[in-house]
Amino acid sequence: VTCKVQTGETYPCEEIYFEKNTQIPLRLTRVVRQGWNIVKATYPYTIISMGKPDDKYFNSIPKNWSFICQDTMLGLLHYPQTPKIDLNESAAVEIWLTTPPHRINGNDTVIIQWKLRECTDCFTWTPKQLSFNIENFHERQILKITRVKDGSQTSLIPVFNGGGFDNVLPEVYSIIIQ
Numbered sequence: 054v055t056c057k058v059q060t061g062e063t064y065p066c067e068e069i070y071f072e073k074n075t076q077i078p079l080r081l082t083r084v085v086r087q088g089w090n091i092v093k094a095t096y097p098y099t100i101i102s103m104g105k106p107d108d109k110y111f112n113s114i115p116k117n118w119s120f121i122c123q124d125t126m127l128g129l130l131h132y133p134q135t136p137k138i139d140l141n142e143s144a145a146v147e148i149w150l151t152t153p154p155h156r157i158n159g160n161d162t163v164i165i166q167w168k169l170r171e172c173t174d175c176f177t178w179t180p181k182q183l184s185f186n187i188e189n190f191h192e193r194q195i196l197k198i199t200r201v202k203d204g205s206q207t208s209l210i211p212v213f214n215g216g217g218f219d220n221v222l223p224e225v226y227s228i229i230i231q
Contacts, residue, residue, distance in 0.1 A: 056084035059091050077103075126152045127218055129165070129211055129226040131196075137231040138176070138200040146228060147193040150185050154216025161187045163216030167196075172204030176230060185216070198230060206231050 056066040067083045081096045101110075115121065128151040136144040154163040165183045169176060178198045185194075198209065209228040213221055 057091070058084060058093055062093075064093050121220070123220045124152075124155065124217055127154070127216075127221050128152070129221075131226070131228055132193075135229045135231055136198065138198060140200050140203050143197055143199040144230075146196045146198060148183055148196050149193045150190040153187040153190040154185060154218060156187065157215070157217060161216060163218045164214045165218075166212040166214070167209050168212055170208040170210055170227070172202070172207045175200060175202045175204035175207055176209065177201055178209070196228075198228070200230075 054066045055063045057063050064082070064084055067081070069081050070079045071077060072079055077100065078098045080098060083094055083096070084091060085094045087094070130149050130151055132147045133144075136146055138144045148165070150163070154161050163185050165185070166181060167178060176198055178196055180196070183194050183196065207230050208224075209230060211223045211226050213219060213223060
């Protein structure tokens, strides 16, 4: 991907330069906005350590960090926000994630199941669970919700498992069905 600077020259939007035949980064160049101007900026890297990183950089990280992490960027989007579903009718709700799930112990998958809050026997849905990972987090998956019994407005609440979503507040991402 290329970007154009104020002078009209075109550069790669971002490049990392490495020491020849190594994986040692030397500098980063990036096209950025500085005030009203768009320029190519260069940022040199400072090498802190070579080889295995010193333990002192990791000692402050709790060993169970992946289980206590509360990433506020993790979330769920759905459309429509509040579907109206009549008796024996269905609605298709598109579901996708705001950001990719975390890779924890080599696994980057979050499984989303659902539970009803108010009228717990008024609706059915398929599929019973959705699966997202780093590759498909932005792709919209369809949750088909069917009203099988008349009842009040009901919340369909996601139940997250994996990908760092275990600590996400599920009620915030409820589908309110009218």
